[in-house]
Amino acid sequence: MTIINHLEREIGQWWDAAASYYQKEISGDDLNTVHYGPFGSSETKLNLLGAVKGKKVLELGCGGGQCSVTLAKKGAICTGIDISEKQLEHAVKLAEKNSVRINFIKKSFSELDAFPKNSYDIVISVFALQYAERLDRIFRSIKRILKQNGIFVFSIDHPFYLLVNPNDMVLSESYNKVGMVSEKEIWPDGSNHNFFMYRRKVSDIVNGIIQSGLALQKVIEPFDRNDKVWGSGYRRKLVHRITPTIIFKCAKT
Numbered sequence: 230m231t232i233i234n235h236l237e238r239e240i241g242q243w244w245d246a247a248a249s250y251y252q253k254e255i256s257g258d259d260l261n262t263v264h265y266g267p268f269g270s271s272e273t274k275l276n277l278l279g280a281v282k283g284k285k286v287l288e289l290g291c292g293g294g295q296c297s298v299t300l301a302k303k304g305a306i307c308t309g310i311d312i313s314e315k316q317l318e319h320a321v322k323l324a325e326k327n328s329v330r331i332n333f334i335k336k337s338f339s340e341l342d343a344f345p346k347n348s349y350d351i352v353i354s355v356f357a358l359q360y361a362e363r364l365d366r367i368f369r370s371i372k373r374i375l376k377q378n379g380i381f382v383f384s385i386d387h388p389f390y391l392l393v394n395p396n397d398m399v400l401s402e403s404y405n406k407v408g409m410v411s412e413k414e415i416w417p418d419g420s421n422h423n424f425f426m427y428r429r430k431v432s433d434i435v436n437g438i439i440q441s442g443l444a445l446q447k448v449i450e451p452f453d454r455n456d457k458v459w460g461s462g463y464r465r466k467l468v469h470r471i472t473p474t475i476i477f478k479c480a481k482t
């Protein structure tokens with residue numbers, strides 16, 4: 230069994246601290262369709278999952294549960310995992326409010342060994358795997374737990390979007406510099422927080438999928454200029470030049 234490491238714990242603490250603000254100001258409340266990320270289009274438009282009624286779905290990094298609740302309302306049997314207790318509290322309330330039963334579990338996506346093999350029709354993750362240190366391991370675990378012909382759809386920050394400073398539109402980071410990014414933050418209330426995420430090249434992601442044995446079926450760089458779901462933290466000028474979201478669809482063939 231994997232033990233949650235200290236960085237994962239710190240990431241969980243950051244999300245615990247951010248959860249109320251995130252759920253109020255950033256996460257959307259449209260539960261009619263899955264929204265894949267900032268300006269990143271929706272399942273209604275992209276149709277990546279197909280019919281979900283009766284399908285077993287595992288969501289990784291489910292946050293406040295919007296995606297799992299949306300799919301459960303359409304008849305999917307959902308399990309959602311997240312490392313942040315506070316995010317999960319929102320998820321549990323959202324499921325109750327919408328009268329759907331979802332198994333929300335506090336677990337890291339580095340602990341997928343705990344899930345039985347060949348057991349899910351769909352694994353989905355919306356804007357969460359940028360917090361994963363070992364994507365290659367996660368891909369291999371997903372191949373193991375998916376049923377034959379099962380699908381895995383995930384969205385993350387577009388690696389190009391993260392490189393440009395939205396204030397002056399200048400390329401401020403090296404695309405070649407990959408790995409952990411850490412920032413010390415002071416929030417408006419004066420509290421101090423350590424933010425961590427992982428930056429990687431598109432080729433690292435694609436090669437990780439290929440090496441796991443999953444079949445990569447589609448890469449989507451959506452741009453939905455009318456997207457209003459993910460708050461106002463994204464500068465239009467940059468968003469119009471580089472889409473903030475990238476989506477991958479894979480299958481266990």
Ligand SMILES: C[S@@+](CC[C@H](N)C(=O)[O-])C[C@H]1O[C@@H](n2cnc3c(N)ncnc32)[C@H](O)[C@@H]1O
Binds near residue numbers: 289291312316356
């Ligand atoms: C940007 S939020 C996205 C949440 C949700 N998918 C949504 O669409 O609103 C990222 C989520 O990933 C979760 N997360 C970060 N690291 C994680 C880990 N190692 N295991 C599980 N969840 C994690 C965070 O707690 C947070 O809820």
